[in-house]
Amino acid sequence: MSGNSQNINRELSIKSTTENLHQVRNFIREAALDAGIDEQNIGKIILAVDEACTNIIKHAYKYSPEGTIVLSLKANRKKIEIKITDEGEHFNPNIVPDPDIVEFHKQRKVGGLGMFLMKKLMDEVRYNTISSNKNQVVLVKYVS
Amino acid sequence: MVDFSVDTRGSEPVQIIDVKGYLDAHTAPELEGVFNKLIDEKKFQIVVNFSDLTYISSAGLGVFMAYVETMRENNGDIKFSNMNESVYNIFDLLGFPMLYEFYKDEKEAVEKFNQKGK
Numbered sequence: 001m002s003g004n005s006q007n008i009n010r011e012l013s014i015k016s017t018t019e020n021l022h023q024v025r026n027f028i029r030e031a032a033l034d035a036g037i038d039e040q041n042i043g044k045i046i047l048a049v050d051e052a053c054t055n056i057i058k059h060a061y062k063y064s065p066e067g068t069i070v071l072s073l074k075a076n077r078k079k080i081e082i083k084i085t086d087e088g089e090h091f092n093p094n095i096v097p098d099p100d101i102v103e104f105h106k107q108r109k110v111g112g113l114g115m116f117l118m119k120k121l122m123d124e125v126r127y128n129t130i131s132s133n134k135n136q137v138v139l140v141k142y143v144s
Numbered sequence: 145m146v147d148f149s150v151d152t153r154g155s156e157p158v159q160i161i162d163v164k165g166y167l168d169a170h171t172a173p174e175l176e177g178v179f180n181k182l183i184d185e186k187k188f189q190i191v192v193n194f195s196d197l198t199y200i201s202s203a204g205l206g207v208f209m210a211y212v213e214t215m216r217e218n219n220g221d222i223k224f225s226n227m228n229e230s231v232y233n234i235f236d237l238l239g240f241p242m243l244y245e246f247y248k249d250e251k252e253a254v255e256k257f258n259q260k261g262k
Contacts, residue, residue, distance in 0.1 A: 018168070018169040018170035019170055021168050021169060021170055021201075022147075022166065022168075022170075025166075025199075040230075043230055047199075047201060047234065050168060050169075050201045051201060051202055054168070054169040054201065054202075054203060057169070058169070113202035113205060113206060113238060114201075114202045114203075116202075116238070117201075117202055117234070117237065117238070120237050121237075
């Protein structure tokens with residue numbers, strides 16, 4: 001069978017606007033399908049990457065559409081790794097606690113949901129500062 | 145173009161919101177606009193029909209969290225119906241079933257409001 005051990009290496013660069021989120025989702029879907037990942041996991045990966053990019057647009061670039069977000073993806077049937085790099089404001093993930101869900105709803109605290117979802121949906125979520133002006137979030141999921 | 149649309153329908157007092165397509169950070173403001181309009185019109189009993197919603201991210205979920213208390217403070221609520229499994233799973237991950245009512249069918253959700261009103 002062809003495609004059994006397909007190794008995928010792809011990159012996508014977008015401007016930091018929510019209008020481009022659908023492009024990010026299509027990029028992830030196509031690459032994950034080509035890698036042979038199943039539909040259910042693809043759904044989870046797409047949502048996690050959407051949340052990561054949304055956070056960058058909102059917090060790192062504060063909705064300025066001039067920023068750049070670079071996604072670099074490596075995948076095979078067993079594992080997918082997406083590195084998402086931006087040049088926006090540095091973000092400290094440690095100041096975002098895991099929400100207590102009931103309290104969260106009571107306080108109508110909408111922020112922080114995205115990161116909570118990312119951690120629930122992926123196996124690894126790592127934040128790196130790769131240079132003085134570059135931030136990176138690395139999302140990993142083992143799918144078999 | 146992002147594939148999303150939102151429409152309202154229904155007779156007084158229960159209003160149905162139909163959401164279709166992809167509800168993300170880009171399209172969530174459209175849904176907020178609909179809730180703002182309903183509040184202006186003093187319509188607080190809302191059923192959101194998800195039968196044609198394919199995708200939701202936290203930005204979409206946040207809209208319901210932002211408006212539900214206003215509805216409840218005014219004798220109303222936001223109830224959900226006709227949700228597919230993959231969309232429901234996201235609501236479930238974020239604990240929504242503890243605090244919101246989910247119905248298989250839109251009618252059941254509407255009836256629930258009507259029962260309460262009697």
